[in-house]
Amino acid sequence: MGAIIALAPIVFGLLALSALFSAAETSLTGASRARMHQLDREGDRAAKRVNRLISDQETMIGAVLLGNNLINILASALTTTVLTAAFPGALGVAASTAIMTVLVLVFAEVLPKTLAILRSDDVARFLSGPTLLVVRLFGPVIYTIQFIVRRTLRLFGVKLDMAVDVLAAHEEIRGAVEYHHSEGLVEERDRRMLGGVLDLSDMDVAQVMVHRMSIAMIDADLPPRELVAAVLDSDHTRMPLYRDDPENIIGVLHAKDLLHAIAEADGAIDSLDLAKITREPWFIPETTNLKDQLNAFLKRQTHFALVVDEYGALQGLVTLEDILEEIVGEIEDEHDTSLPGVRKQADGGVSVDGSVAIRDLNRAMDWDLPDDQAVTVAGLVIHEAQTIPKIGQTFIFHRHRFQVVKRVRNQITALRISPPLETSQEA
Incomplete structure (x- = not known):
């Protein structure tokens, strides 16, 4: 009986360590990466440790599981040794198995993991320091285990890169947005906007451009007065100019440039030299994705581009507004209808x-x-x-x-x- 009493504090101490390992595993895998990165940028050292751990999640989980299993096996072995001495034969083994199963399941698994699920971020930050020490301690052993596992999987045709990332960032974000939308925490408009941002790199300008048949163009050979009238009749501030053939775009006329020219000519419209105010057209391939084109618009500080196919034939035009509408929805001004057509x-x-x-x-x-x-x-x-x-x-x-x-x-x-x-x- 004295041995059992002496054993109890040791076993409960080991179970407490096992509970910490279980809580660390659950909290670190369930912690919000977005919040940890934000806290890291704000100088939170605990969040920085969490980011280091989850950046190599496979090693972290392996080290935690190794430590947890060592402690559970040690606690079970000590309990079995004492109880078999007190209760000879199979009775001691059965008693040890029953007692340790209940203790490990309740106090070392379910209870700490439940707490870690409820407060993942806080628990992860609290346990990041001890967990980092464990990872450093067991790191060489874990790398050896990973090598053995990968070699074994390769025998079955499964090849894994040592740096494989099990989560696609875009899909993880999209899944989080959809989940919170289904829970009523993200409004439909916000869901569409966030989805639109994620879709930019998967879409080409050909999918959002104004088709060439719908482009409002002006014949560059029109007399200046007729050309000015055509610009005034249009709802657009940038007008492509063509010569002889609508496919032959020679420039782009901006309404603001035209107004400046008229003002400088003291209203003498017929004397305007349109060649001096016509801007050079910007042609882009129809395979350009929207993310790249958005960056190009911002870099060149222009909002208008003409889209051509692989043969250089005009296919349409795309503007900065067309791309922004993929994110925020239809942008309407005083000249727009709700949706033309x-x-x-x-x-x-x-x-x-x-x-x-x-x-x-x-x-x-x-x-x-x-x-x-x-x-x-x-x-x-x-x-x-x-x-x-x-x-x-x-x-x-x-x-x-x-x-x-x-x-x-x-x-x-x-x-x-x-x-x-x-x-x-x-x-």
């Missing part, structure tokens, strides 16, 4: 021009039409139908009914789209 119907559907971008329609109607195979609504219908439909033809796909209303030659110019259909209606 889209007319809502009483039944919840829309009458839409074929040139309307799918992404714009989705934002306006809160729909989910795919835009990975086509940019415009007309392009989506042609892609799904695998033909150029005739006027009056109706198609059902992606839970909507599409009816072709107008067609000019081979171009679908107007459609009627139903609101989302029930599954039975779609069938």
